[in-house]
Amino acid sequence: MYKGRIECSGVGKKYGDFTALKNVDLLIEAGDFLVLFGPNGAGKTTLLKILCGMTRPTSGVAKVGGADSHSPEIRGKIGVISHKSYLYDSLTAFENLEFYGQMYGLENPRARAGELLETVELAQRKDDMVRSFSRGMTQRLSIARALVADPDFIFLDEPFTGLDHHSAVAFQALLSALHKRGKTVLMITHDIPLGVAASTRVAILKNGRKVFDEKTDGLGGDKFMKTYLEVAGK
C-alpha cells in the first residue's frame, strides 16, 4: 500500500555549518511500526521534524503517503506528539481538543473531543484549564490532541516522558491498538526494551547517519541491546 508509506532518500539537514542529518535513506512501509534509537544529538528529532513538514531538508526528498512531507494535503493525515504539548494553558482540556478538531476540519469536533478524553482517561478533568494539569496529564492530553483527526501516520518523540506506570502501560496498549488498525507509526525513544517490544522495525541514528535498520522479528531485546551498544556505543 503506497498510501501509508514513508520514503526518505538522501535526506540531509544543515543548520549553518553544522550537519545534523546526512544522506539518510529510509523506507517505512504502510503499517510498519518503526522505532528510532540513537544517542542524544543524533538527529532523531530533526528527522521527525522533516517528516511532519515542520522544517525542510537541505538536501534529498522526504515523502509521506506519496506526497512531499511539506505539502499541505498530507498535513491532516499526520499526528505528532513532541516534547512540546501544543496546548493552550488558558483553555480547558475539552476546549483544546475541540479547537484542534476545528482546525482539522472535523464534522463534529465536540463529540470527538469527548471521545478522546475518555480514551486518555481525562474525562473527569475536561473542564479544567490545562495550566492546572500535571506533566503527565498534559502529555496524555497531548496524545489525544495528536489523534484528533484519526491520522494515518503517527509520529512520536519520546512520548513516555512524564507518564506514570499506569498511563505508560495504557498508552502502550493504545499505540498497539492503533498500529493494529493499520496506522504507520514512527517513534523515537531511549527505552530499548519498550521500543523493541512495540516495534516491527528498529533503526539507529548516529551523528546524523543511519547506522542500523532491521526488522524486529527474531531480534530479541537483549540481543538488540548488545547491537545498540556496538553500533552506537562510545
Place this chain on the structure above:
Amino acid sequence: MKNTLLSARAVLMKDLRTEWRTREFLGHTFMFALLVIVIFNFAFKINPQNAPGFASGILWISFLFAGTLGLGRSFLVEKENDCIQGLALSPVDRTAIFLAKFAGNLIFLLIIQVIVVPAFIVLYNVNVMENFFMQCLVFLLGDVGFMTLGTLIAAMSVNLKAREILLPVLLLPLLTPLLIFAASATASLVGGDDPSAYLGRIRLLAAFDVIFFVVSLLVFEYIMDEL
C-alpha cells in the same frame, strides 16, 4: 473559502476566549493609552484655545502605542507550549490564521478607541467626533491598515529574540505614510475643514488598506512556513 472563514472564526473565538480569561492585559493597555493622553496635557500646556490643533496627534499617538502593545501579544500567546507549531501542523489554511489574528487585533484596538476617545473629549473639552460618520471612517480605515501590516510584522518577529524592540522598529517606518494621512484627515475633521481637505486622504487611506491587505495575505503564507 467557506472553510477558511469557519477556521478563521474558530481561531478568533479561541483568542477572544483566552483574552477574556486573562483580561488584565486589556485593562493595562487601556490605562497606558489614557496615560499617554494625560501626559500630553501637561507636556504641551494645552488650553481650550490650542486643544483642537493637538487633538489628532495626541489621539493617533495613543492609538499607535496601544495598538502596538496588542500586536506584540497576538502571536506571543501562540508561543506558549509552541502552539503555533501545532497550528502550522494542522491542515488549516494559513489565510484563516492571518484573518483571525487581524480581526482580533482590530477588535482590540477598537475597544481601546471606544474608551479613549470619549475620555479625550471629556478631558480636553474638544469634540473630535463633530463629524461623527467621517471621523469613524477615518479611524476605521487607519486601524485596518495599521493592523494588517502590524499582524504581518508581529508574525515575522515572534520567533526573534529581540521581538519587543523589533516589532515597532520594523513596523513604524512602513506605517508612517498611512499614519500621516490618517492623522491629517482627523485634524481636518476636527478643524471643520472643507470636505475637499479630507476626502482625498480618505481615498488614499482606503488604497493603502487594500495594498497592505493583499501583500500581507500573500507574504503570510511564507512566514508561517518558517515558523
